[in-house]
Amino acid sequence: QKEVEQNSGPLSVPExxxxxxxxTYSDRGSQSFFWYRQYSGKSPELIMSIYSNGDKEDxxxxxxxxxxxxxxxxxxxxxxxxxxxxxxCAVHSGGGADGLxxxxxxxxxxxx
Amino acid sequence: xxxxTQSPTHLIKTRGQQVTLRCSSQSxxxxxxxxxxxxxxxxQFIFQYYREEENGRGNxxxxxxxxxxxxxxxxxxxxxxxxxxxxxxxCASSPSGGAANTGELFFGEGSRLTVL
Numbered sequence: 001q002k003e004v005e006q007n008s009g010p011l012s013v014p015e016x017x018x019x020x021x022x023x024t025y026s027d028r029g030s031q032s033f034f035w036y037r038q039y040s041g042k043s044p045e046l047i048m049s050i051y052s053n054g055d056k057e058d059x060x061x062x063x064x065x066x067x068x069x070x071x072x073x074x075x076x077x078x079x080x081x082x083x084x085x086x087x088x089c090a091v092h093s094g095g096g097a098d099g100l101x102x103x104x105x106x107x108x109x110x111x112x
Numbered sequence: 113x114x115x116x117t118q119s120p121t122h123l124i125k126t127r128g129q130q131v132t133l134r135c136s137s138q139s140x141x142x143x144x145x146x147x148x149x150x151x152x153x154x155x156q157f158i159f160q161y162y163r164e165e166e167n168g169r170g171n172x173x174x175x176x177x178x179x180x181x182x183x184x185x186x187x188x189x190x191x192x193x194x195x196x197x198x199x200x201x202x203c204a205s206s207p208s209g210g211a212a213n214t215g216e217l218f219f220g221e222g223s224r225l226t227v228l
Binding site: 004031032034036042043044045046049051088090092094095096097098099100101102103104105 | 145147152153154155156157158159160162167168170200202214215216217218219220221222
């Protein structure tokens with residue numbers, strides 16, 4: 001059974017600070033890792049993908065992957081109230097017919 | 113470039129009925145997958161279609177079935193609806209399928225199904 005674990009929160013962060021979101025996964029053979037942002041009542045939106053160990057930066061977002069520890073994280077710098085949402089971590093095994101395994105998401109609140 | 117579109121956006125059914133949800137994939141995307149998201153949960157993989165055939169399935173019973181058409185659009189059919197089928201049903205498309213599938217997905221806005 002493939003599992004992805006996230007702290008459900010809510011995680012409350014002051015505006016302008018760094019928000020740090022974490023995720024662990026059980027399938028050591030996982031190949032691809034994604035962070036989706038989901039606003040209340042809306043569908044998930046892909047914000048970051050990472051495929052190899054280390055850091056990947058895109059604007060205010062940095063994804064970090066450590067396959068040895070089976071750990072993925074997302075850092076949001078200079079947090080804005082518009083970043084308030086649920087952040088879903090998702091993992092893919094690399095198999096052509098496999099779907100994504102999602103965590104339950106972390107609810108992030110940016111306090112003005 | 114148009115994104116993934118789904119219909120209907122909301123619908124209400126009663127237990128035992130059947131429902132069909134529709135999805136048009138993003139232009140250029142040949143792989144479509146469906147996910148079920150219950151309230152407060154992450155999306156769960158139902159199945160995936162590539163080249164008009166189901167090529168992957170999650171832990172869902174056979175009463176969940178689907179189709180993919182030559183234009184890559186897709187349908188999700190659910191028979192004998194149960195109360196627990198109440199959820200947001202998400203269609204997602206991907207630019208790569210088969211062995212090239214990296215898992216990168218782009219979601220539509222979803223169809224919210226309520227079963228009474």
